[in-house]
């Protein structure tokens with residue numbers, strides 16, 4: 001893509017603005033700041049701005065390894081958990097759905113997102129809404145965001161995030177259950193690059209070690 005904006009007619013004869021790479025970087029940077037402001041007073045740092053930024057970087061890494069364009073995956077990565085800010089036990093919606101609804105509001109109301117085409121907005125919203133399962137994997141960025149998000153649940157960072165989440169969130173699973181689910185997540189990686197990263201950097205080891213010690217502590221003696 002060239003560094004300047006260019007115009008292209010689509011099938012319906014209307015004109016679409018194609019963003020340059022520079023403009024894409026500017027929108028990513030703007031979104032990163034918006035997400036940071038959104039999470040400023042969020043009480044669960046395991047799902048705040050730092051997590052969103054790590055997932056963005058991981059999505060960019062996976063995109064490069066998979067030979068995919070990174071822009072929409074990075075954008076969706078920054079936005080994927082914004083619903084965490086408002087999730088509560090009494091609210092009968094998952095944070096994925098809350099993130100999607102809030103993201104749709106932002107895309108509608110914030111003029112900076114007018115730079116996105118309707119197709120790009122749709123792809124971002126699918127990736128955000130379904131980042132907890134594989135339902136939107138026809139959209140490549142959805143699979144990339146999902147793998148990037150999962151990667152941040154592994155290694156020492158993932159372990160620390162789990163401990164913090166269990167201490168601060170009213171919707172958290174018990175820690176041993178949450179850590180055990182990492183084995184489940186391993187099965188669902190979609191990109192070879194993510195699987196390779198987990199294997200090469202031994203990202204499951206800190207989780208497995210901690211879980212083993214935790215379960216040993218939790219076990220109660222049986223008296224006949």
Ligand SMILES: [Fe+2]
Nearest residue numbers: 080081095131
């Ligand atoms: Fe999430």
Ligand SMILES: [Fe+2]
Nearest residue numbers: 051080081149
């Ligand atoms: Fe996340």
